[in-house]
Amino acid sequence: MSDLLVVGSVALDSVKTPFGQGTEVLGGSATYFSYAASFFTQVRLVAVGGEDFPVEHLDLLRERQVDLTGLQRAQGRTFRWTGEYGYDLNEAKTLDTQLNVFADFSPHLPEHYRRPNFLFLANIDPRLQLEVVRQVERPRLVAMDTMNFWITGKRQALERTMGEVDALIINDGEARQLTQEPNLVKAAEAVLALGPKLVVIKRGEYGALLFAYGNFFFAPAFPLASVLDPTGAGDSFAGGFMGALARAGDIDEASLRRAVVYGSVMASFAVEDFSLRRLTRLRPEEIEERYKAFQDMVTFA
Ligand code: AMP
Numbered sequence: 492m493s494d495l496l497v498v499g500s501v502a503l504d505s506v507k508t509p510f511g512q513g514t515e516v517l518g519g520s521a522t523y524f525s526y527a528a529s530f531f532t533q534v535r536l537v538a539v540g541g542e543d544f545p546v547e548h549l550d551l552l553r554e555r556q557v558d559l560t561g562l563q564r565a566q567g568r569t570f571r572w573t574g575e576y577g578y579d580l581n582e583a584k585t586l587d588t589q590l591n592v593f594a595d596f597s598p599h600l601p602e603h604y605r606r607p608n609f610l611f612l613a614n615i616d617p618r619l620q621l622e623v624v625r626q627v628e629r630p631r632l633v634a635m636d637t638m639n640f641w642i643t644g645k646r647q648a649l650e651r652t653m654g655e656v657d658a659l660i661i662n663d664g665e666a667r668q669l670t671q672e673p674n675l676v677k678a679a680e681a682v683l684a685l686g687p688k689l690v691v692i693k694r695g696e697y698g699a700l701l702f703a704y705g706n707f708f709f710a711p712a713f714p715l716a717s718v719l720d721p722t723g724a725g726d727s728f729a730g731g732f733m734g735a736l737a738r739a740g741d742i743d744e745a746s747l748r749r750a751v752v753y754g755s756v757m758a759s760f761a762v763e764d765f766s767l768r769r770l771t772r773l774r775p776e777e778i779e780e781r782y783k784a785f786q787d788m789v790t791f792a
Pocket of ligand 1: 500501502503504517518519520523571572588614615616638640641721722723724725726727
């Protein structure tokens with residue numbers, strides 16, 4: 492089993508959707524990512540929590556054998572994000588972002604974290620993403636995510652980080668914002684010009700597009716009758732995608748295509764409930780069942 496290293500946020504999220512709300516529930520890009528990826532491979536996490544981060548949240552990740560040696564606890568408050576969704580669940584409206592302990596965080600990777608096969612730079616300050624890239628021996632694949640907060644606030648650092656990664660996994664609105672290009676094919680080409688060799692553009696309920704090795708691949712999103720909270724869909728997608736690649740130990744085109752479908756499978760579970768609730772009820776057989784259902788859904792004679 493190949494191992495997978497992730498740096499990103501662990502958070503307390505306050506989220507409101509038309510179907511309910513959660514206050515200071517467990518969230519964060521690295522949290523969703525590592526939980527989803529843990530169904531596929533050994534995951535090691537780098538992040539920082541504050542003094543107020545509830546310890547029982549760590550048990551959830553420990554139960555999934557996520558290595559938390561690189562999760563520091565710092566003096567101060569945990570990162571907090573407050574967001575809201577309307578009936579169009581594809582776009583989160585950020586109401587408040589409090590970096591708190593992430594503002595002064597400088598990761599120092601434990602020795603056994605420094606040779607990962609796969610590295611994911613989940614959504615967080617691009618300066619921190621780069622600090623992690625600089626501390627590891629060259630992995631098979633380095634991928635990253637980002638969001639509007641960093642595209643507008645830390646553009647220069649973001650471009651520097653993008654220059655050092657193999658893949659960008661990003662949602663459609665952010666791809667357009669990053670490249671100033673409304674057409675997604677052109678946006679993907681513009682991303683490739685910034686450094687990455689692979690691009691995955693996530694389109695919420697409209698599926699995900701892969702641009703790799705000069706070809707396109709598209710997977711729809713799984714049609715769900717009930718979506719309660721889209722928070723974490725992007726990170727769970729990335730967890731399924733990177734986890735599946737790490738498990739396969741390969742990044743050829745067929746493996747990438749299968750990884751996009753596993754990403755879509757994990758995102759489809761994440762949105763069925765608030766916070767990590769659905770993921771924590773997930774059985775490994777359900778992942779394979781839904782993967783098969785995806786296959787059936789797109790097959791025609
Ligand atoms: P997504 O998978 O795109 O829905 O990401 C949702 C997660 O991103 C939430 O659990 C938030 O805690 C986290 N998040 C929101 N804003 C930021 C930010 N500026 N930096 C890092 N993480 C963030």
